[in-house]
Amino acid sequence: GQTLADFHSKMGGCASCHGTNAVTAASVPDDEHALNAQCQTCHGSYKDIRKTGTEIDPHHSHLGDINCTSCHTAHARPKLVCNDCHTFPNKMPFADAPEAAPKVSPDEAAIEAAMKAEPRESYDVVVIGAGSAGFNAAIAAKRAGASVLLLEKNSFSGGNSMLAAGGYNAVGTKQQKAKGITDTVEAYVEDTLKGGRGKNDRALVEILAKESAAGVEWLEGMGADLSEVKRSGGARVDRTHRPTGGETVGPHIVKTLRAQAEKDGVPARLNSRAVRLIVDENHTVRGVVVEGKHSGLYRVNAKAVVLAAGGYGQNKEMVAFYRPTFKGMTSSNNVTSTGDGVRMALEAGASMTDIDWIQAHPTVGKGSRILISETVRGVGAVMVNETGARFVNELTTRDRASDAILKQPGRHAWLVFDADLYAKAKMVRGYDHLGMLKKADTIEGLAKAAGMDPKVLEKTLADYNAYRAKGHDDAFGRPDMPLAVAKAPFYAVEVAPGIHHTMGGVAVTTESEVLDIQSRPMPGLYAAGEVTGGVHGFNRLGGNAVADTVVFGRRAGEHAAKYALEQ
Ligand code: MEZ
Helix, strand or coil: CCCCHHHHHHHHHHHHCCCCCCCCCCCCCCCHHHHHHHHHHHHHCHHHHCCCCCCCCCCCCCCCCCCCHHHHCCCCCCCHHHHHHCCCCCCCCCCCCCCCCCCCCCHHHHHHHHCCCCCEEEEEEEEECCCCHHHHHHHHHCCCCCCEEEECCCCCHHHHHHCCCCCCCCCCCCHHHEEEEEECCHHHHHHHHHHHHCCCCCHHHHHHHHCHHHHHHHHCCCCCCCCCEEEECCCCCCEEEEEEHCCCCCCHHHHHHHHHHHHHCCCEEEEEEEEEEEECCCCCCCEEEEEECCCCEEEEEEEECCCCCCCCCCHHHHHHHHHCHHHCEEECCCCCCCCHHHHHHHHHHHHHHHHCEEEEEEEEEECCECCHHHHHHHCCCCCEEECCCCCCCCCCCCHHHHHHHCHHHHHHHEEEHHEEEEEHHHHHHHHHHCCEEEEECCCHHHHHHHCCCCCHHHHHHHHHHHHHHHCCCCCCCCCCCCCCCCCCCEEEEEEEEEEEECCCCCCCECCCCCCCCCCCCCEEEEHHHEEEEEEEECCCCHHHHHHHHHHHHHHHHHHHHHHHHHH
C-alpha cells in the first residue's frame, strides 16, 4: 500500500510537506513543528476538523493539540497514539502502508563517538523530559536568565503528567480561604508523612508543603484554572486543587505550560531522546548525548542538566526486578514512563532513594489502562466488592485501599454512584464516553448489570446514606461523605489496582542536586518529579505528584540556572 508521503509527493513532490529546501537529516527539525504547520495549512487546525457527534474523535482528546505526525507518520504505516492506552477501532488513512523498520537502539560505540564529537549546540541548562516537572524547570531556568534546551523523546509533550487526573495539593491558597477551609503547612506535612508511613525525607516534604500555594499562583499566572478544591485520600481537609467542573488536571496544566514555554522561547524539542549524561571524572556534568528521530546521535554541551524524565511504571523489567509481586500488573502510566532517567543517572554514578517503592493505584478500570480517578471517590462514590458489600474506607491511602481490593473475591471492586455525582465530576462523562460504566434506573437493576446481589447492594447503599445523614460512617470510618447515592440513574465502574507511581528514584538534596553514591552533590546535575525519590516515602498521597512536579520542577530549574550562570 502507498504511504501518506507517496500520496502527497504525487501532488507537489516532497516540497508539499517539506518546503523547497533539500531534505537531509540535519534539515528536518526534530520537533517536526514545520511539518505540522504545513499539515494544518491545507487541512485546518484540530478545531476545524473536529467532529461534533458522540463518536471517539482523536482530534478532540485529552492530549490537546499534539503534532499531526504523532499519528500520521508519512513514510510508514500510521499509528493511532490513543491506542497506546485505549482500543479504539478508528480506521486511519493509509492503514495499509508498510510498517516502519523496527527501531535499533544506538550501540555503545555510536554513543561513545557522539560523546567525543564536536557539540552540535551548547546551553546553560538542558532539561530532559517535557512533562510538568520538565516544563516548570525549563520555564524557571529561562526566567532566571539561562539559555535552555528542553528535550522530549516522545512525538508530543506532556509525559505522564498528561494523564494526571485528580489535582494539585496545596495549602493556604485563596481557594481554600474562600471555602473557609482551615489548613496549615504542618497538617499537610503530617498527612504526607503519615501517608508515606514516615519513610519520606521530611525536609523535602516541608518544602513541598511550604511552596505549594506559590506553585498554584505561578500556574495561575500562566492562565491555569485551579479553582475547585476537593478531598483526596489521606488528607484531613480539602486541599486538592483542580479546574472548574472537575476537569482532569494533567492535560489542563500541560496545555498551560506548553503554551507558556512556547511564549517564553523554550518549546519542547520533540522526538529527541537523551541517551547518555556526559559527566567528567569529578562527576561534573558536561552535557548530554541526544538521539534525534531524524538527525541521529549528537552531543549537546550543558553547564547544568535537569533530569525530569519521569518514573519507570511502564518498564516491565524494572517493575519485576524492583517489586516482583507487581510483575505483569497493568499500569495507568503513559508509555513514556520507561525509567530512562533512572538508568542514565545510575550510569552517571548517582545514588538512589527507595528505588523499589512502587504505588498501585486502587482504581484502574478493570482490564484497561484507564485510571478511574480518586476524585470519583472524593466527590462521593462508594466502593463495593462483587457481592455489593463495602469493605474499606474509600478515602484511605492507596496502599491500604489496593491491599483491601486484592483481598476481595476476584481481586476487583466496583465504584457505585448516582446522577448527582455524574453531574458534578466531569471526568465521569469521559468514562461513560469510553463505555466503561454500567447504568440502571434502579439499584436493583444496577446490581444485576454488574453481577452483584441486588439485596446486598440495596442494603449497603441504604446503610451508607444513613451514615451520611448522621455524619458518621459506623462501618469503616470514612471521613467525608459529600453525596448520598440516591438519585437515579445509578452507575457502576469496575476497578482493580494498577501501577501508578514509582516513589523511589534519584537521591536529591533540598536544592534538587543529584547525589552520587557517596552522597555528594554531582556538580551541575539536578532532578525533579517522579524520577526522584524521597518526597513521597512508602506511599504517595493523591494530589502530591502534581505538587511535586511544580514545586520541585521550579526549584530544580532555578538552582540549575544559578549554578550554570556562575560557571
Ligand atoms: O495524584 C494522583 O495520582 C491522583 C490524584 C490520581 C487520581 O486518582 O486522580
